[in-house]
Amino acid sequence: MPGNTFGRLFRITTWGESHGPALGAVIDGCPPGVPLTAEDIQHDLERRRPGKALTSPRREPDRVEILSGVFQGVTTGTPISLVVTNRDVRSGDYDELAAVYRPGHADRTYEQKYGIRDWRGGGRSSARETVARVAAGAVARKFLGRHDISVKAYTLALGGVRCKHFDWVEIDRNALFCPDAEIAQAMAARLREVREAGDSIGGIVEICARGCPAGLGEPVFDKLDARLAAALMSIGAVKGVEIGEGFNAAAMLGSENNDPVTLEGYGANHAGGVLGGLSTGMEIIVRVAVKPIPSISKPQLTVTTEGQPVTIQIKGRHDVSAIPRIVPVCEAMVLLVLADFWLHPHPKVTLSS
Amino acid sequence: MPGNTFGRLFRITTWGESHGPALGAVIDGCPPGVPLTAEDIQHDLERRRPGKALTSPRREPDRVEILSGVFQGVTTGTPISLVVTNRDVRSGDYDELAAVYRPGHADRTYEQKYGIRDWRGGGRSSARETVARVAAGAVARKFLGRHDISVKAYTLALGGVRCKHFDWVEIDRNALFCPDAEIAQAMAARLREVREAGDSIGGIVEICARGCPAGLGEPVFDKLDARLAAALMSIGAVKGVEIGEGFNAAAMLGSENNDPVTLEGYGANHAGGVLGGLSTGMEIIVRVAVKPIPSISKPQLTVTTEGQPVTIQIKGRHDVSAIPRIVPVCEAMVLLVLADFWLHPHPKVTLSS
Amino acid sequence: MPGNTFGRLFRITTWGESHGPALGAVIDGCPPGVPLTAEDIQHDLERRRPGKALTSPRREPDRVEILSGVFQGVTTGTPISLVVTNRDVRSGDYDELAAVYRPGHADRTYEQKYGIRDWRGGGRSSARETVARVAAGAVARKFLGRHDISVKAYTLALGGVRCKHFDWVEIDRNALFCPDAEIAQAMAARLREVREAGDSIGGIVEICARGCPAGLGEPVFDKLDARLAAALMSIGAVKGVEIGEGFNAAAMLGSENNDPVTLEGYGANHAGGVLGGLSTGMEIIVRVAVKPIPSISKPQLTVTTEGQPVTIQIKGRHDVSAIPRIVPVCEAMVLLVLADFWLHPHPKVTLSS
């Protein structure tokens, strides 16, 4: 099946190219009665925008419009169509890329699959595609908020610079969504360094969901962790996903990794809030590995669409790291997974809008 | 939607409990004309069986029957029903677990979700469920083999013991599917040690797919890596999935991580065979983190179904590690993802059965 | 997607050929806590069996087994696997049909699509496939019964013989499920007449669902009537489906066809219980047109698989009419649609198992 739809009961379909007229999302299955305004969505879109020139020199004054599904300020249960017009479209920047495949990008794989590609800024494979995810995620956030479920993502590492302390309120105080104020400054310094070198850098983002009742998820293939993994791995720059202890668990003993069961919950959360593919009621903890952005100014070996080996240096405006812009995208994907499972029939979970 | 179906065009539905009468899979969408016998499937099931008493003292003489979809030795395009009867069912071993939640297992989350659970050996959440996956994967293997696509999984690490060398032919020579003969012995020693301690241990499995043409996968949510992540994370003991460099990429520079584009393919494979969610034509490389098996003989704190705190020691026959039994399960899931995408419409990929 | 799965939240996957080892269904999504025994299902299977030699000389002692999903007499929320072994398999009867296409059957279209076909009794395209539907429908009936929803089908017409009176209790008193005792005799006479002529005959079946709350269905493509139409049209012999007034409505005036809205419901039910694709709370009334069974003893023109024109006369045991065996199949399909929609999120409908 074509891959631009995500979710089953809270379902989104996204569309749009980096340099086309607009991008958007249709949200189908959002329950009726949820108060929703363009400002609710705008707030999340702003968090995705390049902050303080740390990582991106671009300005994208994204404005979202709600074209359906909301009447007198609340959702009606019909599909919600969101559109964001592309305003900052200087496709001329990309003209010279029409005839060459950028390393690390999907330029050649798209052409191999489709026989054609919109080469302006990566077209559909551009990170700009995530605007629609964030907009849709904002609707999921409004819905889940009514059930006291919240999702927060933050930067654990940028390149080799890793957080040492964790301060929940610090996350929104710095442009990198980093929970460690001191490390946030070191990360910013690292970013400048990498930019000056004409290179790019990756990092690690952690996502924490709070307030989920036990029992969300659907065994055996649509386990909560399986769906979270798909949701997060579908973000362009993500190369790894882990739940709870994740890869650490590979070297642990059962007696270390098992969480004691208590009356109120669990005596630890090595599991990351998921057992047997179902939420346990504890915090859901997921981490993703973000690769360095493939667009760099340094010379790279590649070939032209005509088959000539060439050296390219990518010009134009490009980010140095997918962090921090990817942080609200990760939040959005987790929100969408949870909203979807919330709507699945749960004999033991009280369903209401 | 209920979660026991996987795939869209090559689609499997699995069923069965650990200690019920049988387990099975229905494969819908397998193209016609594929030669298929019970022996083809049996071969993969044998690889999943506990080998040489290294990890499991149990004997499960699983025999598969094909009940439909094959006529005169070849598939007909109609659903293929596979059934494996449970023979080694001593549910008495589990009687005392009816009233207590085992730490690290899905006992309580199933009960929280469904209000009822088949407590005999974990019921549906037992690792025995993977028998059906392996059986279905064997059918995918037969189909993909006709297109020269092959998938091989192997053990990279068991606990803290990691491979140092990689010898492709060694994989099938030792009971742990380990590509390093010397390390395989160290792993076996580690397993004995852990068993004697009444504990369990995890590890890392890598899966390599060869022969995939470029262009498999469906942007933007059903990317090849997103589907692989979901497929592998849906295996009970898996807590992390990474593609290519995976979590390493988080600390790499773009200039290190980007694979140079060449006429024949790519000058490196940091990407793990996937760019923009589409296969590149290079080997597809995925790794999973396997947690230690939660059933251990050591005393653990938990509660009874009546809400009384208790200490339990799990008796009966249980594995010390999900490795090596999980290795063919990982293969099966990757085979199923590839068979599915192979059948998706690909204008540039020649489709035939 | 392959077509052997029906439903989304109450979902069945069926498999099996007419003369293979067995047929079956996997029901995924049945809520936990529903009491279920093989006898419950057996009861519906018996209604599908040829009664009193009126239409079919065959005896099929179908016995269903439940292989999973039921523990201690109740469903657990995991997939329910049902298997019916084929006992009365005299495929020798069909040997001579391996090389010829029977008119009105799917022999040639299957071969055109798949390049191969199981010619024994029609293989997958045999009406015997509906055994699995009826078995699955019986599970839906048990589930819906807990919510006071019931479904009943009956024969309105057989050939040109149509009911004149409607007596609800008469339906189960005659072998044709006909609500008019006198007409039932006329129908039986017509059947004998047609059999003697070596021909076959069609009819009209009506299905009535009672107890559905208002609001079942999902606009705009998954309307209740759209799903019912798909469900019923997917039965082999069905060539038409209509809701409420159906084709009569084409010649009616709006002032005749509109149902007055009252406080308690509606002053009439021309709509057949569906408005805007949603149930109204009134009885849901659907009718299907059943074509005459294509297997007849009269000589017919056709071609061999080698391309030679021939005249064939179909021998062996075959029904004279799909009625009455199709009646419980129609019930099953409507039950499956309603069970599925019942589980969809409904803000105004109280959900519980």
Add this chain to the structure above:
Amino acid sequence: MPGNTFGRLFRITTWGESHGPALGAVIDGCPPGVPLTAEDIQHDLERRRPGKALTSPRREPDRVEILSGVFQGVTTGTPISLVVTNRDVRSGDYDELAAVYRPGHADRTYEQKYGIRDWRGGGRSSARETVARVAAGAVARKFLGRHDISVKAYTLALGGVRCKHFDWVEIDRNALFCPDAEIAQAMAARLREVREAGDSIGGIVEICARGCPAGLGEPVFDKLDARLAAALMSIGAVKGVEIGEGFNAAAMLGSENNDPVTLEGYGANHAGGVLGGLSTGMEIIVRVAVKPIPSISKPQLTVTTEGQPVTIQIKGRHDVSAIPRIVPVCEAMVLLVLADFWLHPHPKVTLSS
């Protein structure tokens, strides 16, 4: 699952309310390389517009925009977003309907399901929703045209006035898409008569698809006829669907209804181009029953949202019959079904864009 998506491989998601800012469709899965302009779609939208004041006094200058998925005049394989802005929005006409349920409409069922409804012109349940279907169908038509598949719908009956002759070229010569010039005049007279009476009228539309290869469709639940039935029954005013002989078949003998098999195809087409749920290669013939439009000027009994019985007379601009506007909608739905099945894997059908 929410119901605003149709199709699996050629998949559309529609959105929009009658009196909201816009309506639209996202088409996901259209193969790359199909030339597509807004004019292609506009052409089909024009056919849906009220013609010559025969049935509707409204003017809707619908203009479609393509916001994604097309680059340099051809489709790219990415989602195609189509938007039609609502220009003729006088919701004031509907103010008085906020507090009352119109008979024959979905006003009350929507409110019962969702607890809220956009009462302006019926909101999502308005026939205006079909604008998005026709726009999406136009894309399917372009795609199928490349494979020489065409679909044509026409009016067989309007009220009691039925065609007697069939002239293929006449269909596009009259405003009612009627293949019988003389009857077209009688139908127009009947429409005037009904309008003067303040009433409305239904009819029968037939759809004919030509050029389909044998083997389209997916047994056993996604048969071609089952999907066509769902597609057509999902149109608001449709109350019945039949294939080939349809309800006539109920009174026919097998010897009359069976189509002789010939080398080139079939000696007749009682089956309507479908056997065993698969296309036969003959013309696919489907008919739908269209109910009279529920909005009439005559007084009708109903209740207010507060539960008071009242008599209403619907004012404002409303059609007298869904015919002829429903004719291109029927075409669109059949086109969408065929485009979808064309993309399904078919070992014997050559797949290319």
